[in-house]
Amino acid sequence: MMSPTPDLSPAHIPSLDRLLRSPDFEPLLSQFGHTRVSQSTRAHLQTLRQAVLNGTLSPQDLEPAQLAKTLQAQLTAESRLQLRPVFNLTGTVLHTNLGRALLPDEAIQAVVQAMRSPANLEFDLETGGRGDRDDLINPLLCELTGAEAATVVNNNAAAVLLMLSTLSPRRETVVSRGELVEIGGAFRIPDIMKRAGARLHEVGTTNRTHAADYENAINEHTAMLMKVHCSNYAVKGFTKSVSVEEVAQIAKKHGIPTSVDLGSGTLVDLSQWGLPPEPTVRETIEAGADIVTFSGDKLLGGPQAGLIVGRADLIAKIKKNPLKRALRVGKITLAALEPVLALYRSPERLPEHLTTLRLLTRPSTEMRAQALRLAPILQKWVGTLFTVEPTAMLSQIGSGALPEDVLPSFGLRFAYTGTGRPGRHLTQLEKRLRTLPQPVIGRIAQDAFWLDLRCLEEAFEADFSAQLTPEQA
Template identity: 65%
Template sequence: MKGAISLVSPILAAASDIPAVDRVLNLPQTQTLLTQYGRTQVTAAVRRLLDELRSQALAGTLAASAIDDSSLSSSLEQRLATASRLQLRAMFNLTGTVLHTNLGRALLPYEAVQAVISALTNPANLEFDLETGGRGDRDSLVEDVLCELTGAEAATIVNNNAAAVFLMLNALAQRKEVIVSRGELVEIGGAFRIPDIMQRAGAKLIEVGTTNRTHPADYANAISARSAMLMKVHCSNYAVSGFTSSVEVATLAELARPHGVAVTVDLGSGTLIDLTQWGLPAETTVRETIRQGADLVTFSGDKLLGGPQAGIIVGRADLIQRIKKNPLKRALRVGKLTLAALEPVLRLYLAPEFLAERLTTLRLLIRSQPQIQAQAERLLPVLQVALTGKYAVTAEAMFSQIGSGALPVDQLPSYGLVLRAWSTADGGKRHGRALDKLEKALRHLPRPVIGRIASDALWLDCRCLEEHDENLFKVQLQDLSL
């Protein structure tokens, strides 16, 4: 009949039609895969592929075309490529959060990358004293520069700031009391709570004041013969505003000194320099905290400091020595790669006039909105072509955030691309599914693109898109499959 559609059933293959493992291994295309992946991996992949094809054949759903030489080679190559892909992969962070915990926080500057490569490929003096020829202390690799930058007497390094706080409490306050304001009993990512970590460290928490107001007398009245320290904690990820009062470090030092009680500060973000000179919000530096009278300060290496993940403790030499003698110090110590990355980052701060250019984290934080806007507008037509007829794409102003609990209420004017689903009759649910589909497609690109969904749109903030990555970003859009 004219105009009728002819439905032709596909030719099916039987289980007996499936080739043997040796035959697939001897295909010309497979020989190339053997050279690349080795016989062990390729043989295992062939067996898994043929087992799946056999199951389809027994179910009567295996198309004969699926077992021709070309299809078998193509399926095998795809499987091997997927299986061999590293799980820790480079991504495009277009979330608008510069120090994104889930995406690895601070990006290391060139100097740190080169130092890590050297440490990876050569023997290094991790615990070898080149002056004496004897065993050395790995902390000494960065202690001098940390003391110069912070004004502290001594320093030690562990694997993150949570470990630094835990070790400090366990070494100095086990079976003793630690006095903390109720307004500073914080919980940060991963359910890290000050009361819990204090209990695990063997210290007894003494809460003083109220959630919004704590006064010097609250601390003074709580000090006893069992007191080990007065502790202040940086309010990560939130801020208390309005009718508030807190006690400065200098005042705590005056209260604690006559009783021989230590004043410790968990500063968290690890700011080593005044950020306001670049137009960023003010944040107390480690040096200022030491100058105000803190006996010990703990902070992170991979937040505002801009280095690798590490927990740094600086302060009085006698207290640092007690911490280093604690058996837990060995369990929490860092390896050569962390120290290799940390030292050059710290040394960048010795020449602060070059920081904005050389320290990656700072460079991203201080990018101007006009600069980011120009970048977004360069990318706009490329993304519009890639999503023609499926999504509306615009370049719009937006706000970035620093992230990782640093200056939690402050935002940075930014610019980026906003992707919206075209209007549909059934409204919201369809919009949501369309955005989820697009977000998933971006996540499955060779170098995943991570944005954020909010207000019925997918937002791609360009603040953290380095200009040297623009071309790769554009090329990837050609592989966007929706």
């Protein structure tokens, strides 16, 4: 900007009509349309009038070319979508705040196709009559879990809510005190039960619950026995819990169902790929559970969804609940879920095709080589204020899955080289990365900034490096 010219007055500001007819504004009109450009230009001219009166403008600032440049930047920023892609380098693979599981290519292609054209969401192509949207995934879920029937809602909290609202209204559901978990965001099992109209009957203690506790709790008001898989915390030491099989046997003796909230849920034995074991849905059904609820966007590796599988008569009741319509999923979720489930028919191919499993099993050697490639690029980008060091670190699965288990990983550690406390400088570095065109999300810990490379697959490495230019520094 040139030095202010005191001789400028509001009369020197070009009119809206003149600017809209200027060749410099033609690209703006073509890109953003007449209405938006007119409104933004009119508002900008109002600010220019005050700036002229304050003597803070030069004649160059009032040229149509300069005004067009200013408005281009403003309109581009305003047009940027709020939901944006980011690089998740936090070390948490299933990061709730960053969208949890990434969909495999098969699911992405199916979603695009479903968005582009009508689909047989509730239309039976064989009979030409009305269909049931659950029928799109019911056969697959039953095949993979051993359940008699299945239904899907928009997340696992909704699945638990719907199940309790259907099977335990104004009656008691027996749950161990040690399993009254908080799912997240202060969303707790007791709160869900209250909203569902079910009455909580706690048994046992925080660390120890026995089979007799369930047996003694059953009375004429008992609707079901419920197990909640504690996937987001662990109690150690002097502990005792009752297995699904034992609880199911007690419930069966008294003619009431057993429900199990698996939370993260998985359809395969993860230990075959060196990951910590988790109870599978099939194992839980085989142990005697009548209803099992679990998430679609955690260990399953699919879209956000709550899956309910189990006895056909109980699923039928759940589907007749008026809440089911309020909680049901649309064609986009079903389009993504079906191909993800289909991948599980060939479990030997999962590490290659299921994005979540591929990230969880990514070799440390691969990440180490990537860190060595990226270190000099990032060192040049941050300058001398930090040293960038390739280093071993630990990832976690995330979203409450296997909270105590970590995965050997590799990434980059940024250490402050100046004097004084590093806190402010680390915060500034975190913000610089977070405000890149495609934000980079890392974490501050132990007086350093960390970028875990587990979720930066090599296919996206070039895009990551491309924005680390002097202009973005």
